[in-house]
Amino acid sequence: MTSIPTPxxxxxxxxxxxxxxxxxxxxxxxxxxxxxxxxPLGYAVWAVFADAESGLASLARxxxxxxxxxxxxxxxxxxxxxxxxxxxxxxxxxxxNERTDAHLPGFGDLLPLAPLLxxxxxxxxxxxxxxxxxxxxxxxxxxxxxxxxGIEMRVGPFNIYTxxxxxxxxALFLVPYVYLLVSAALRRLDPALEEASRVGGxxxxxxxVRITLPSVTPAIVAAALLSIVGALGLFSVPVVIxxxxxxxxxxxxxxxxxxxxxxxxxxxxxxxAGMVATVQALLIIQRLMxxxxxxxxxxxxxxxxxxxxxxxxxxxxRAVALVYLAATALAxxxxxxxxxxxxxxxxxxxxxxxxxxxxxAVLFENAGTQGAFVNSLAQGAAVATVAxxxxxxxxxxxxxxxxxxxxxxxxxxxxxxxxxxxxxxIAFLLAFGPAPFRLYGTAAILFLAYLAMAMPYxxxxxxxxxxxxxxxxGEASRVAGADAGRTFRRILLPVALPGLAAxxxxxxxxxxxxxxxxxxxxxxxxxxxxxxxxxxxxxxxxPQVAALAVLMAVVNGVMIAMVLxxxxxxxxxxxx
Amino acid sequence: MTDRSAAGGGRPRVEVRGLEKxxxxxxxxxxxxxxxGEGEFVVLLGPSGCGKTTLLRCVAGLETPGRGEIRLGGExxxxxxxxxxxxxxxxxxxxxxxxxxxxxxxxxxxxVAYPLENRGVARPEIARRVTDVLxxxxxxxxxxxxxxxxxxxxxQRVSLARAIVTDAGLVLFDEPLSNLDAKVRENLRGELLAxxxxxxxxxxxxxxxxxxxxxLADRVVVMERGRIAQIGTPRAIYDxxxxxxxxxxxxxxxxxxxxxVEARGDALVVETAAGPxxxxxxxxxxxxxxxxxxxxxxxxxxxxxxxxxxxFPVRLERTQFLGTHVxxxxxxxxxxxxxxxxxxxxPTGPLHLRxxxxxxxxxxxEGA
Ligand SMILES: Nc1ncnc2c1ncn2[C@@H]1O[C@H](COP(=O)(O)OP(=O)(O)OP(=O)(O)O)[C@@H](O)[C@H]1O
Ligand SMILES: [Mg+2]
Numbered sequence: 024m025t026s027i028p029t030p031x032x033x034x035x036x037x038x039x040x041x042x043x044x045x046x047x048x049x050x051x052x053x054x055x056x057x058x059x060x061x062x063p064l065g066y067a068v069w070a071v072f073a074d075a076e077s078g079l080a081s082l083a084r085x086x087x088x089x090x091x092x093x094x095x096x097x098x099x100x101x102x103x104x105x106x107x108x109x110x111x112x113x114x115x116x117x118x119x120n121e122r123t124d125a126h127l128p129g130f131g132d133l134l135p136l137a138p139l140l141x142x143x144x145x146x147x148x149x150x151x152x153x154x155x156x157x158x159x160x161x162x163x164x165x166x167x168x169x170x171x172x173g174i175e176m177r178v179g180p181f182n183i184y185t186x187x188x189x190x191x192x193x194a195l196f197l198v199p200y201v202y203l204l205v206s207a208a209l210r211r212l213d214p215a216l217e218e219a220s221r222v223g224g225x226x227x228x229x230x231x232v233r234i235t236l237p238s239v240t241p242a243i244v245a246a247a248l249l250s251i252v253g254a255l256g257l258f259s260v261p262v263v264i265x266x267x268x269x270x271x272x273x274x275x276x277x278x279x280x281x282x283x284x285x286x287x288x289x290x291x292x293x294x295x296a297g298m299v300a301t302v303q304a305l306l307i308i309q310r311l312m313x314x315x316x317x318x319x320x321x322x323x324x325x326x327x328x329x330x331x332x333x334x335x336x337x338x339x340x341r342a343v344a345l346v347y348l349a350a351t352a353l354a355x356x357x358x359x360x361x362x363x364x365x366x367x368x369x370x371x372x373x374x375x376x377x378x379x380x381x382x383x384a385v386l387f388e389n390a391g392t393q394g395a396f397v398n399s400l401a402q403g404a405a406v407a408t409v410a411x412x413x414x415x416x417x418x419x420x421x422x423x424x425x426x427x428x429x430x431x432x433x434x435x436x437x438x439x440x441x442x443x444x445x446x447x448x449i450a451f452l453l454a455f456g457p458a459p460f461r462l463y464g465t466a467a468i469l470f471l472a473y474l475a476m477a478m479p480y481x482x483x484x485x486x487x488x489x490x491x492x493x494x495x496x497g498e499a500s501r502v503a504g505a506d507a508g509r510t511f512r513r514i515l516l517p518v519a520l521p522g523l524a525a526x527x528x529x530x531x532x533x534x535x536x537x538x539x540x541x542x543x544x545x546x547x548x549x550x551x552x553x554x555x556x557x558x559x560x561x562x563x564x565x566p567q568v569a570a571l572a573v574l575m576a577v578v579n580g581v582m583i584a585m586v587l588x589x590x591x592x593x594x595x596x597x598x599x
Numbered sequence: 600m601t602d603r604s605a606a607g608g609g610r611p612r613v614e615v616r617g618l619e620k621x622x623x624x625x626x627x628x629x630x631x632x633x634x635x636g637e638g639e640f641v642v643l644l645g646p647s648g649c650g651k652t653t654l655l656r657c658v659a660g661l662e663t664p665g666r667g668e669i670r671l672g673g674e675x676x677x678x679x680x681x682x683x684x685x686x687x688x689x690x691x692x693x694x695x696x697x698x699x700x701x702x703x704x705x706x707x708x709x710x711v712a713y714p715l716e717n718r719g720v721a722r723p724e725i726a727r728r729v730t731d732v733l734x735x736x737x738x739x740x741x742x743x744x745x746x747x748x749x750x751x752x753x754x755q756r757v758s759l760a761r762a763i764v765t766d767a768g769l770v771l772f773d774e775p776l777s778n779l780d781a782k783v784r785e786n787l788r789g790e791l792l793a794x795x796x797x798x799x800x801x802x803x804x805x806x807x808x809x810x811x812x813x814x815l816a817d818r819v820v821v822m823e824r825g826r827i828a829q830i831g832t833p834r835a836i837y838d839x840x841x842x843x844x845x846x847x848x849x850x851x852x853x854x855x856x857x858x859x860v861e862a863r864g865d866a867l868v869v870e871t872a873a874g875p876x877x878x879x880x881x882x883x884x885x886x887x888x889x890x891x892x893x894x895x896x897x898x899x900x901x902x903x904x905x906x907x908x909x910x911f912p913v914r915l916e917r918t919q920f921l922g923t924h925v926x927x928x929x930x931x932x933x934x935x936x937x938x939x940x941x942x943x944x945x946p947t948g949p950l951h952l953r954x955x956x957x958x959x960x961x962x963x964x965e966g967a
Contacts, residue, residue: 493698493700495696495697495698495700496700496702498659498661498687498694498696498700499694499696499700499701499702499761500702500713501660501661501686501687501688502659502660502661502687502688502690502692502693502694502771503688503693503713503714503717503761503765504688504689504691504714504717504718504765505688505713505717506686506688507686509717513713514702517704518702518703518704520704
């Protein structure tokens with residue numbers, strides 16, 4: 024036996040190990056992902072500059088008649104308003120759950136999942152069904168109640184088709200991000216810091232304000248910026264509420280520019296570029312703000328500090344938390360279920376006439392909805408599978424490999440997260456729509472765009488799963504005689520599997536219910552749930568929309584159960 | 600191109616030649632030469648960050664050195680001159696990790712069987728060998744358990760079983776006992792040594808615990824900032840440290856600065872703040888006029904009657920009871936000195952301390 028001189032052994036130290044058969048697979052996957060993002064984004068950037076002249080000209084024209092100014096102003100206050108609300112709610116919940124005795128076990132797992140039970144577009148419709156000023160089901164019940172006290176109202180009391188409606192419903196979708204970031208920061212924050220403050224004579228409130236808050240400020244800032252990015256790109260809420268309230272925001276306005284005939288691509292591109300530039304600027308600001316390291320207060324072990332006692336008040340806090348949880352998950356669903364059993368959305372619910380005809384219609388009779396249902400589920404499953412495979416591969420395999428591969432893996436799994444989905448849709452539309460691809464309206468273009476948008480989730484899930492593994496498990500396998508590929512199959516993948524399954528389910532939920540990019544990319548031949556629901560809602564086919572939404576809720580419910588089950592196992596690192 | 604027959608008799612199991620590993624401009628390993636014989640137990644000892652783990656990982660193939668050569672059983676597995684690099688799975692060795700690194704999704708038996716499966720061993724043979732080694736480490740009844748259901752000590756036993764199951768003849772250990780509490784650590788240390796003697800594998804064992812090093816090693820390799828400071832039997836390292844660093848790292852030392860004033864045969868007279876001290880051990884070859892450190896161990900100094908050679912008046916400052924022994928801190932002139940000694944010292948009476956010349960070391964003092 025002689026030693027094997029490999030041609031790659033001349034590569035500078037550290038990189039050698041990554042270079043074998045399995046390494047090639049990793050690099051190939053990385054290459055595919057890089058192309059998947061670089062081509063559409065590069066194309067879009069090129070298009071912005073190529074069309075800059077006509078884009079700026081139409082921008083000037085649009086600015087003259089005031090429409091652009093109004094859209095930007097609307098977008099600004101909707102985004103900032105909903106961010107403020109979400110940061111407040113999310114941070115308070117995070118503090119309550121991590122640092123007070125009102126802590127509810129499981130709350131932290133459920134809160135981020137609650138708004139996922141129905142797809143966002145369906146959730147918004149559910150809220151509209153409840154809070155429409157005239158026929159909103161909740162409004163009607165409240166009016167009846169008020170009637171008993173002699174207060175008579177014809178409309179209201181709530182009207183979702185207002186700026187407030189837009190802000191609050193948007194905030195509901197942002198709260199989970201805030202909660203996750205802030206609670207994670209609190210969990211990392213050594214309670215000894217707070218205990219030292221208490222021992223030093225400061226009361227719980229003073230400790231909260233002087234110690235806890237400043238320590239988690241970077242997380243709150245990060246959460247705020249992430250919310251701004253999310254709100255800026257959110258499409259489902261403004262397309263339903265904003266349209267009826269005649270409040271146009273950027274994401275919907277961009278969509279309309281493509282829907283108009285002829286499409287105003289140049290103007291859309293300039294605006295999209297502005298949107299991306301804004302987001303990037305915000306992210307840079309965030310990085311600068313949190314760079315100082317002054318806030319590096321990470322403790323090590325899984326300690327449990329003493330919790331702030333809220334006394335009897337804690338029951339109130341708990342009740343509020345539970346109501347919030349139930350409301351975000353169930354309230355819109357209840358509205359949807361009710362309407363889905365009726366032939367019309369009317370103020371008077373006729374229970375004797377309740378039926379499942381709408382379900383039969385959307386599933387078996389209406390080829391459009393049936394196709395959409397099948398397409399969306401298939402896309403969800405395919406995208407989730409491919410994304411998780413690629414994500415697991417690039418993250419797990421590049422973790423300790425070459426720095427270049429690590430950076431690339433990092434780029435493909437984080438870049439799409441900071442791009443509003445509408446922008447992703449536009450980029451893919453421009454890059455793959457025309458010849459030579461001609462993919463507009465095909466399943467392929469949807470798949471590619473969904474895949475790009477799913478990579479951050481896949482990367483996150485894989486990183487979380489990898490975090491539970493530790494480098495030595497893989498090394499032990501190599502030393503035990505398994506090559507890189509076998510180590511991946513026999514050790515890394517199985518150990519990471521629960522976490523990956525949770526990630527799979529998340530991606531499925533997001534993909535199957537996606538609207539922002541789907542609205543731009545799905546043609547009429549390739550209906551997907553998001554786009555079809557949007558269209559049916561615009562037509563006024565509310566019971567059918569509701570039936571579709573409820574069906575999606577059932578599917579998502581199964582997925583969420585999976586996330587909870589496997590997410591737990593992944594966190595516990597348990598065997599068996 | 601080595602051939603197997605030549606690789607057999609008498610060749611060391613591990614040969615490391617001129618190994619260098621740099622992270623950026625920082626040299627984690629610098630010109631390391633080391634041989635480990637068949638069945639020999641070699642311990643790498645040194646403070647945190649001195650490169651022990653890096654050296655071990657280079658041998659395992661988990662790290663690629665920048666320069667040098669590594670041969671295992673006579674076969675070159677790494678050579679910077681001709682670009683040879685053999686990945687870990689083809690180096691036919693085993694490793695025990697500090698974190699145990701048991702695969703949580705496999706049973707104990709599954710973990711132990713895995714290296715055999717990778718080598719294409721037949722199923723019945725695997726079952727037999729797994730049962731055998733699990734019995735050796737006293738876990739034959741826990742084969743179906745998952746690692747998560749075992750205690751730390753049991754987990755490390757599984758890890759040990761997994762390392763010896765292939766009969767690779769070489770096991771690398773990276774601080775395998777440091778996560779365990781003192782009692783378990785001591786037991787396991789004994790069992791490990793017994794197993795090693797019984798099976799006869801060569802072991803390279805990393806630790807920064809000198810007691811562990813002394814207890815286990817045939818030879819100790821003391822490392823200092825990426826270099827080897829001294830290689831020798833535990834006795835030799837203790838009795839004849841080659842440098843002041845080794846003398847200070849293995850065991851504890853009293854240290855007095857001084858200057859050599861006279862050579863008296865093999866011994867030197869060192870003028871110190873406490874007066875002239877006779878010292879016989881002079882590994883650096885210090886000469887009259889040299890500035891030196893004079894070192895001796897607390898367990899070698901002893902209280903004595905005044906008037907004898909190398910005896911100095913001291914003042915008792917503090918006595919500490921340490922369980923197995925008592926430690927006195929005394930002042931020798933202006934210098935604080937620790938002495939291990941009898942519990943019955945009269946704190947009021949005049950005290951005298953004898954520094955045995957043959958146990959007193961002289962090391963050259965730099966920059967003086
Ligand atoms: N991947 C790396 N990048 C940069 N420096 C490294 C890397 N790995 C190790 N080092 C450095 O190399 C030196 C030797 O590290 P090594 O892990 O071998 O130390 P050690 O002797 O095992 O220490 P310990 O007893 O703490 O385990 C350290 O100074 C360490 O900071
Ligand atoms: Mg180490």
